[in-house]
Amino acid sequence: MNTKSNTVKKLTELAKTIRSKNAGTDKITFDIIFRESETYELVKRAQVLTRKTVADILSIDEGRITDFVEYDPAYAIKFTILRPRPSGCAGDPDIFGSQQYAPFLDVEVDLTA
Amino acid sequence: MSSIRIICPNGHLGFAPMMTGSFELGVAGKPDFIAADSGSDDIGPVPLGHDVCASPRAWQEHDLEHMLLAARKLGVPMLIGSAGDTGTNSRVDMYVEIIRGLAGKHDLPPFRLGWFYSEVSKEYVRGKIRSGSAVKGLDARSDLTESELDATDRIVAMAGVHPFLKLLEEGCDVIIGGRCSDSAIFASAALFKGHGEAQAYYLGKVLECASFCAEPYGAKETVEGTIEGDKVLVTAMAPYQRCTVASVAGHAMYERSNPFHEYVAGGLLDMTDCRYEQADDRTTSVSGMKFVPAEEFRVKLEGSGKVGERYVGIAGIRDPYTIANIDKVIEWARGQTEARFGKDGWELHYTVYGRDGVMGPMEPNRDKPAHELAIMVQGVAPTREMAEEVTVAGTRQLFYARLPEVKGSAGGVSFPLDEVLQATPAYRWTLNHTMAVDDPLELFPTHSAIIG
Numbered sequence: 422m423n424t425k426s427n428t429v430k431k432l433t434e435l436a437k438t439i440r441s442k443n444a445g446t447d448k449i450t451f452d453i454i455f456r457e458s459e460t461y462e463l464v465k466r467a468q469v470l471t472r473k474t475v476a477d478i479l480s481i482d483e484g485r486i487t488d489f490v491e492y493d494p495a496y497a498i499k500f501t502i503l504r505p506r507p508s509g510c511a512g513d514p515d516i517f518g519s520q521q522y523a524p525f526l527d528v529e530v531d532l533t534a
Numbered sequence: 535m536s537s538i539r540i541i542c543p544n545g546h547l548g549f550a551p552m553m554t555g556s557f558e559l560g561v562a563g564k565p566d567f568i569a570a571d572s573g574s575d576d577i578g579p580v581p582l583g584h585d586v587c588a589s590p591r592a593w594q595e596h597d598l599e600h601m602l603l604a605a606r607k608l609g610v611p612m613l614i615g616s617a618g619d620t621g622t623n624s625r626v627d628m629y630v631e632i633i634r635g636l637a638g639k640h641d642l643p644p645f646r647l648g649w650f651y652s653e654v655s656k657e658y659v660r661g662k663i664r665s666g667s668a669v670k671g672l673d674a675r676s677d678l679t680e681s682e683l684d685a686t687d688r689i690v691a692m693a694g695v696h697p698f699l700k701l702l703e704e705g706c707d708v709i710i711g712g713r714c715s716d717s718a719i720f721a722s723a724a725l726f727k728g729h730g731e732a733q734a735y736y737l738g739k740v741l742e743c744a745s746f747c748a749e750p751y752g753a754k755e756t757v758e759g760t761i762e763g764d765k766v767l768v769t770a771m772a773p774y775q776r777c778t779v780a781s782v783a784g785h786a787m788y789e790r791s792n793p794f795h796e797y798v799a800g801g802l803l804d805m806t807d808c809r810y811e812q813a814d815d816r817t818t819s820v821s822g823m824k825f826v827p828a829e830e831f832r833v834k835l836e837g838s839g840k841v842g843e844r845y846v847g848i849a850g851i852r853d854p855y856t857i858a859n860i861d862k863v864i865e866w867a868r869g870q871t872e873a874r875f876g877k878d879g880w881e882l883h884y885t886v887y888g889r890d891g892v893m894g895p896m897e898p899n900r901d902k903p904a905h906e907l908a909i910m911v912q913g914v915a916p917t918r919e920m921a922e923e924v925t926v927a928g929t930r931q932l933f934y935a936r937l938p939e940v941k942g943s944a945g946g947v948s949f950p951l952d953e954v955l956q957a958t959p960a961y962r963w964t965l966n967h968t969m970a971v972d973d974p975l976e977l978f979p980t981h982s983a984i985i986g
Contacts, residue, residue, distance in 0.1 A: 438784070443576050444791045446836070446963040447673040454784055479896040487674070488791040494810060495783040501791035503674055505894070509578020511844060511912050511960035512883030516578040520892045 428533050432469075433526040435460050441522040446508050448487060449518035450501040451475075453525065461496035467534035470498050470525075478524050538727045540567040540720055541771070543756040545743035547572035547597045547614065548589030553754050554600060556745075556772035560756040561604040563771075567723040568605045570597070571716040571742055572629075573616025575836055575963075576789075582620045583687045583838030583961030587628075589619055598629065599636050602708065606642050612708045613698060613719050621690050621713025623653045629710045637985045644986035645708060648701035650978045652712030654689045654835065662969055669835070669967045678967050685839040686964040692834040694799030695734075696974040698722030706982055713836065715798045716742035724761055731825035733761045735803040739796050740768050740782060740820070747785035748775040769817040779810040782818040799834070800974060801827040830970055833977060837965025842881070843921040844957045847911040847929030850948040857903050859937050860886060863946060864909075867931035871924055880921075881914040881960075882928040909947070914960045925954040 432439065438454040453470065455461040464470065476483040481502060488501040509516045541560035543552040547570045561568075577588040587594070598614070605612035618625025630649050637645070660683055663669055669678035693714035699722050701709045711719065717738030724734035737759045740747050745755035748770040755772040768777045786805055787793030796803040804824040813819040851857055864884050871882060888904035890897035909932065913925030932947045940946065971977060 437780075442789050444789055445673055446575050446579075446966045447675065448791055450787075450789065450791050452784070452787060454780075456780070478898060480898070481896060490787075490793060492783075492787055492793045494808065495780060495787060495793070497784060497787060497793075499787050499793060507579070507963040507966070508576075509580060510962045511841060511881060511914050512885065513578075514885050514892055514894060517576050521896065523893075524896075524898045 429529050429531055431526065432464070432528040432530060435464060435530060439522050439525055441518055441520070443508055443518040444501055447504055448501050449504055449521055450499065451522055451525065453498045455496040458496060463532065463534070464498065464530055465491055467530045469528050469530050475500055478528070537760055537762045538567070538724055538729060539563070539565045539758060539760045540569055540723055540737065540741060541565045541756050541758045542570055542720070542741040542744045543601065544570045544597055544754055545746055546574055548587070548594035548619065550754055551593045552597045552600065552756070553772065556756040557600060557604070560758055560771040561608065563758060564608060565610065565758060566727070567611050567613060568601050569613040569719050569723060570601065570744070571615045571719055573619050573621045573713060577619055579838035579961040579963045580958050582622065582690065582836060583840055584958055585620070585622055585624055585688060586958070587618045587625065594618065595632055595636070598632055602633060602636050603640060605708065606645060611702065611706065611723070613711070613723060614709065615711040615714040615716065615719040617710050617712065621652050621711065622688060623651045623712065626651055626710055626712050633708055633710065634985055642986055644984050646704070646706045646982055647708045647710070647985045648704065648706030648980060648982040649710040650693065650697040650701065650712055650980040652690045652693055652714065652978055654691045654977055656683055656686060656689065659683055659689060659835070659969065667970050669969045672834070672966045672968060675966055678965065682964055686837040687840050687961070689835055689837040689965055691977045692799060692836070693978045694718045694974060695722035695725055697978040697980050699726055700975065700980050701982060702726045704982055712978065717796065717803070718798060720759065729761050730764070731801070732803070732823045733764060733766055735796065735798060735825055736766050736805070736820065736823040737761055739803060740766065740785060743785065743788065745770065745772065745775060746788060747782050748772070748777050749781040750775065765819050765821045766823070767813055767817050767819045776816045777818045779812055779818055782820060783810050800831060801825055831974055832968040832970050835965045835967050835969055837963070838961045839964040841960040841962055842914040842916050843918045844912060844914050844960045845922050845925035845954040846957050847913070847925050847954040848950055849909045849911070849929055849932050850950065851907045851909070852905070852948065853940065853942055853946070854905070855940055856937065856946055857907055860889065860903070860907060862937060863932055863935040866935040867928050870931040871927040874927055875920070875924060879916065880924045882924060883912040885910040912957070912960070913954070918956070922954060922956070929954060
């Protein structure tokens with residue numbers, strides 16, 4: 422049996438909610454929410470979501486990440502980016518910012534971390 | 535002090551109709567107020583700039599009718615904020631007219647209707663800049679310049695609790711608000727009843743999106759919020775939903791960059807030390823919130839400015855060689871448009887569905903396009919005639935792109951339509967700023983009248 426399949430899972434298998442949405446006119450905020458404390462702590466420990474990894478996944482400068490918060494009351498990792506241009510400019514394809522989370526579904530988490 | 539109960543049936547009244555089943559359950563519990571917010575800057579700058587709704591009038595009337603009839607039957611106040619998606623003066627007038635019409639239609643006994651406006655004139659803002667009171671940028675924006683102000687068509691200020699409180703104190707039974715903080719609508723009711731600011735603003739924060747604070751997911755369902763002493767309790771009214779510690783704590787971070795702080799006109803709601811407990815099966819209790827008054831009274835401004843008239847064209851591509859060279863095809867069409875109109879004074883935007891249409895340059899898979907692409911072309915220019923021609927050129931010239939190895943020499947793209955479609959003009963957010971004011975009411979004139 423492939424050991425990788427036993428010890429590596431995708432974020433979509435571990436999280437309850439993975440979403441993105443406008444935070445005002447100039448930012449998009451991302452919420453990764455877990456059902457229970459153990460999974461939340463495990464993902465935090467694995468360091469797969471940091472300012473650096475988020476910037477790499479979205480091909481943006483780290484400076485565009487305005488907030489990065491581990492929010493214990495909701496077992497959530499939350500980060501916010503500045504949009505390239507304000508929402509709803511001609512050419513902005515996602516006025517609500519609601520479909521920008523998809524690349525985070527596939528982030529791999531090493532369960533042994 | 536007695537407790538207060540408020541129900542909220544819809545997190546954005548009009549954007550989609552409320553679910554009436556859970557609303558009726560909420561009304562049966564005899565709440566002290568029925569309240570909802572009807573606006574958002576989520577919808578982009580077009581509705582504000584063009585002064586139109588993003589919601590169908592029938593849906594707005596549907597919710598207003600249910601709320602008005604329930605509130606008048608119970609004899610409790612009904613509060614609406616950010617009327618008609620944007621909270622501009624014309625949207626407030628429209629909601630006032632809808633309420634008058636509904637009162638007549640149902641022959642309601644007389645009641646006092648109050649309303650307030652939130653639009654701010656460009657000259658007022660210019661006066662602030664010239665007097666040396668900087669209009670400060672939010673979210674990495676620089677302070678407002680007069681040239682950016684000149685490029686603005688319409689500005690609304692975000693009211694806090696103050697105009698609602700004034701109208702409640704005047705005895706209004708129904709209040710239609712211009713643009714305001716969502717949480718201020720509910721907070722004003724709690725403050726009016728004598729509750730503390732921390733609990734009042736938290737109640738507003740948790741209720742403003744209705745059932746988004748409940749699980750499982752189901753929008754447009756009614757939730758009920760209660761203040762008892764220093765606790766805020768929130769209960770799902772739909773039988774299939776519950777307000778859990780996870781759903782309520784999770785909602786605190788919705789649509790904001792920081793889950794601990796909520797800024798409103800006049801201060802800051804600090805949720806850092808909030809404690810969440812499951813009170814019963816469908817109810818979560820929250821305590822430990824704090825309110826920190828602001829040292830200087832600053833009001834948030836939203837402004838939208840017209841960029842130009844706009845048309846939209848659509849094209850499809852199936853040839854794998856053309857798909858692999860899509861950027862060259864777009865470059866050709868842009869170049870042909872430039873040859874006709876010169877470099878400046880118009881815009882062409884290409885959204886390439888099947889490659890990176892949703893995420894643009896942030897798309898990790900943009901080097902793995904699908905087997906077919908759809909291209910949405912937007913052309914923007916000062917006049918309708920020019921915008922139409924720019925869009926026709928930017929769309930039709932995709933058909934004539936010259937790729938050296940292409941086999942299909944009878945047309946490089948497919949067209950689902952011969953024409954380009956006129957869209958609402960393009961606008962952009964010009965203001966996301968704050969402005970200092972001396973009096974919390976000075977930007978928000980209030981009015982009231984007896985109806986019926």
